[in-house]
Amino acid sequence: MYFQDYGDVREPQRIRRAYLDGERAVQSVARVSARYALETWSPDYIIEMQRRGRIGGRISKRGPDYTEADLDALQTLNGLTVVQQAKRMGKSKSTIDRMRRALKDRESGIER
Numbered sequence: 316m317y318f319q320d321y322g323d324v325r326e327p328q329r330i331r332r333a334y335l336d337g338e339r340a341v342q343s344v345a346r347v348s349a350r351y352a353l354e355t356w357s358p359d360y361i362i363e364m365q366r367r368g369r370i371g372g373r374i375s376k377r378g379p380d381y382t383e384a385d386l387d388a389l390q391t392l393n394g395l396t397v398v399q400q401a402k403r404m405g406k407s408k409s410t411i412d413r414m415r416r417a418l419k420d421r422e423s424g425i426e427r
Contacts, residue, residue, distance in 0.1 A: 381406070381414050386421065389414050 357363070385404065389411070392400045401411045 379413065379417070380410050381417075386414055386418055390418060 385406075388404065389400060392403055395403070397408050397411050397415075400406075401408045404411070406414070
């Protein structure tokens with residue numbers, strides 16, 4: 316827990332109430348933290364947090380910035396360099412790299 320003295324800063328009352336103000340505030344924060352720990356603790360806490368993290372990790376992944384039609388268009392530009400393909404398609408070089416990998420996977424039948 317960090318304690319910071321804000322001195323004579325003039326701010327609205329609602330903001331001043333949010334600051335840790337002396338020993339009473341420290342005791343209040345400690346009491347609230349202890350209550351939270353006692354109410355939420357379980358022997359399987361770590362396992363549960365890992366399970367929730369796995370679910371969140373799967374949900375939060377972004378989809379690709381390209382479509383199957385973009386992959387087909389890239390396939391027609393097969394003889395060009397990455398930079399030339401990026402300029403032609405209006406994509407970044409890293410997106411073209413990912414698209415090239417996706418094309419290679421699509422041709423070999425690998426799904427990601």
